Amino acid sequence: MDTWQVAAALISAVLHAGWNAAVKAGSEPRALMTAQMVASAVIVLPGLAWSSLPARDSWPWIAASTSMSVVTITALLRAYEAAGFGTAYPVVRALSVLLVVPLAAILSGETVSGYGLAGIGLVAASLVLLALGRPGQVALPRRALGWIALAGLSAAVYVLCDARGVRSAGSPWAYGFTVSITNGAAMLCLQRSTGSWRRVARHAIPALPIACASVASYLLILWVLSAAPVAPAAALRDTSAVFALLIAIVWLKEPFTRRQVVAILLAAAAVPLLRFS
Numbered sequence: 480m481d482t483w484q485v486a487a488a489l490i491s492a493v494l495h496a497g498w499n500a501a502v503k504a505g506s507e508p509r510a511l512m513t514a515q516m517v518a519s520a521v522i523v524l525p526g527l528a529w530s531s532l533p534a535r536d537s538w539p540w541i542a543a544s545t546s547m548s549v550v551t552i553t554a555l556l557r558a559y560e561a562a563g564f565g566t567a568y569p570v571v572r573a574l575s576v577l578l579v580v581p582l583a584a585i586l587s588g589e590t591v592s593g594y595g596l597a598g599i600g601l602v603a604a605s606l607v608l609l610a611l612g613r614p615g616q617v618a619l620p621r622r623a624l625g626w627i628a629l630a631g632l633s634a635a636v637y638v639l640c641d642a643r644g645v646r647s648a649g650s651p652w653a654y655g656f657t658v659s660i661t662n663g664a665a666m667l668c669l670q671r672s673t674g675s676w677r678r679v680a681r682h683a684i685p686a687l688p689i690a691c692a693s694v695a696s697y698l699l700i701l702w703v704l705s706a707a708p709v710a711p712a713a714a715l716r717d718t719s720a721v722f723a724l725l726i727a728i729v730w731l732k733e734p735f736t737r738r739q740v741v742a743i744l745l746a747a748a749a750v751p752l753l754r755f756s
Contacts, residue, residue: 480715484707485754487699488715494696495716496723498689503564507682509556511689513666514682516552518690520663527656533648540644541654545661547637549669554630561623566610567630569720573606574631575638576714582639583709595711598752601745602714608742609720635713641701642709651701659694711753721746 480488502512533541558567576599583589591599641658648654667679703712721743728735 480703480707480711480754482754484703484712485715485750488703488707488712489718489750491696491699491703492716492719493722494692494699496719496721496726498692498696499568499719500564500723500726501689501692503559503568508559510679511682511686512552512556513669513679514686515689515693516659516663516666517679518663518683518686519694520660522687522690523656523659523694526652527660530650530653530656533644533650533653533657537644537648537654540640540647541658541661544637544640544644544658545665547633547640548658548662549665550633551630551637552666553669554626554633558623558626558630561626562620567623567627568723569606569609570627571630571634572717572720573603573610574628575634576603576606576710576717578632578635579638579713580710582635583642586639587643587709589709591708591710592755594752594755595708598749599710599714601749601752602718605742605745605749606717606720608738608745609724611738638704638713639709642704645701645705651705652698655694655698655701659697714749715753718746718749 498515502508502515555567555571558571561567562570580591580596580599583591641654644658645651645654648657700712700716703716724735724739724743728739
């Protein structure tokens with residue numbers, strides 16, 4: 480990965496951490512999540528008019544990515560309810576990071592260098608440390624385990640779908656705009672089928688800045704995935720949980736533990752290793 484790709488993946492991670500934390504902080508996370516996805520679909524429409532539709536070969540990957548995204552979001556929200564954002568989110572991301580490596584090898588024939596494997600391992604270890612929380616804290620209630628496993632697996636699959644899709648789309652922007660629209664439509668249909676679409680409408684205004692951050696984060700990582708190896712790029716993106724912790728410490732003045740400091744240092748040490756993967 481070159482310097483620009485590393486920088487783009489890290490900026491994507493910061494934005495990803497920010498918008499996920501904002502959704503979790505809302506009074507109705509499920510409705511706010513859907514509202515931001517619908518808002519994302521609306522704000523990318525002018526971009527799609529500029530970029531035109533992606534190539535035909537990418538559409539099966541768009542369908543698969545959309546399906547996996549809906550599964551991931553549904554499972555994540557259930558995991559948040561059972562275990563809390565601070566525990567569920569980093570475990571899901573760590574599991575996704577670890578699963579991307581073998582799945583990329585199986586589906587794409589992509590291999591990772593020793594440096595890359597070491598960097599991915601450090602990111603995963605960092606995320607697990609974050610999930611453990613404070614000493615003596617129960618990290619994973621049993622009722623959350625299934626949802627966390629499902630979210631981690633589906634997240635890894637949609638990363639691979641996006642990597643394959645964006646490389647066959649002809650343009651990362653056309654692919655990203657289109658998937659943002661299909662994701663928003665899928666989530667809106669899901670909410671309407673449960674009769675809760677009115678709650679989604681109430682969150683339309685607060686969802687706009689969250690949607691802008693989400694779209695920017697997604698387009699940046701798609702640009703990286705269009706040329707960079709999948710596993711190292713995904714690992715850098717999933718340092719988002721570390722950035723969420725830094726945001727909480729620096730801006731929200733939350734207390735921190737030695738374990739969290741070690742997690743931050745591990746993630747920082749992973750960056751140069753992934754750079755040379």
